[in-house]
Amino acid sequence: MSNNLDELRTKLDTVNKELLRLLNERAEVVKAIGEIKEKQGVPKFDPVRERKMLDELTALNPGPFRDASIKHIFKEIFKASLDLQEDDHKRQLLVSRKKQPENTVIDVKGNLIGSTAQVMIAGPCSVESYEQLRTVAAALKEAGIKVMRGGAFKPRTSPYDFQGLGVEGLKMLNEVANEFGLATISEIVHPAHIELAEQYIDVIQIGARNMQNFELLKAAGEAKIPVLLREVSRLRWKSSYMQPNISSLKVTPR
Numbered sequence: 001m002s003n004n005l006d007e008l009r010t011k012l013d014t015v016n017k018e019l020l021r022l023l024n025e026r027a028e029v030v031k032a033i034g035e036i037k038e039k040q041g042v043p044k045f046d047p048v049r050e051r052k053m054l055d056e057l058t059a060l061n062p063g064p065f066r067d068a069s070i071k072h073i074f075k076e077i078f079k080a081s082l083d084l085q086e087d088d089h090k091r092q093l094l095v096s097r098k099k100q101p102e103n104t105v106i107d108v109k110g111n112l113i114g115s116t117a118q119v120m121i122a123g124p125c126s127v128e129s130y131e132q133l134r135t136v137a138a139a140l141k142e143a144g145i146k147v148m149r150g151g152a153f154k155p156r157t158s159p160y161d162f163q164g165l166g167v168e169g170l171k172m173l174n175e176v177a178n179e180f181g182l183a184t185i186s187e188i189v190h191p192a193h194i195e196l197a198e199q200y201i202d203v204i205q206i207g208a209r210n211m212q213n214f215e216l217l218k219a220a221g222e223a224k225i226p227v228l229l230r231e232v233s234r235l236r237w238k239s240s241y242m243q244p245n246i247s248s249l250k251v252t253p254r
Contacts, residue, residue, distance in 0.1 A: 023077070027084055034085030044085050050078055106226045108202050109183040111146050121185060123149035127169035133176040140182060147183045153193070167196060174200040185228060191219035198225050206230060
């Protein structure tokens with residue numbers, strides 16, 4: 001009796017190890033399916049597919065487990081598999097080379113940013129007048145520089161310093177840039193101004209002061225135009241706040 005029990009326990013241990021191996025093999029297949037679904041943009045949970053698998057398994061069930069028990073066991077396996085797909089997606093940063101090994105190239109009015117050629121961006125720190133902008137734009141065009149920057153919103157240390165012309169500055173920048181055939185970039189400091197900025201500029205800039213403004217980063221992630229980040233400290237996590245717009249993100253050091 002004792003010897004027979006030991007043999008059965010040994011056999012059970014062998015079955016447990018084989019089940020463990022098969023469960024992990026299944027998990028690898030599930031992860032691969034999850035990656036394909038992620039690229040295709042389709043939901044990870046497919047209730048029709050789950051029902052079909054459960055029906056097939058219960059139809060093949062020889063016992064002694066009842067069909068209800070088989071369904072319960074496999075539903076737990078399916079749930080763990082779905083959790084595995086979700087966890088793997090959360091851990092994978094969209095800004096990492098693992099997600100996209102090739103460079104992201106952004107077309108800003110014919111200027112390819114992120115390709116092999118360097119793109120110079122220049123312009124006044126603060127937009128002050130049409131005369132100033134036209135003088136700068138003419139000089140940029142003559143020098144072959146095709147992207148003009150200009151600050152319309154100017155966060156300052158002192159509240160008494162000039163804070164910029166705001167929306168009027170964006171309009172001026174847009175008007176002069178169109179006259180000279182230039183693309184534009186300007187810093188936005190408030191989430192409410194993101195949609196407004198899309199009407200007047202080609203690239204939104206998030207300055208170093210606002211790289212801790214996570215609500216602004218989230219709003220920028222919803223923007224329909226590219227976003228330039230000015231700080232490299234903990235860049236991957238900060239840019240991940242902008243995941244909806246990550247394909248149009250261009251990152252530059254200060």
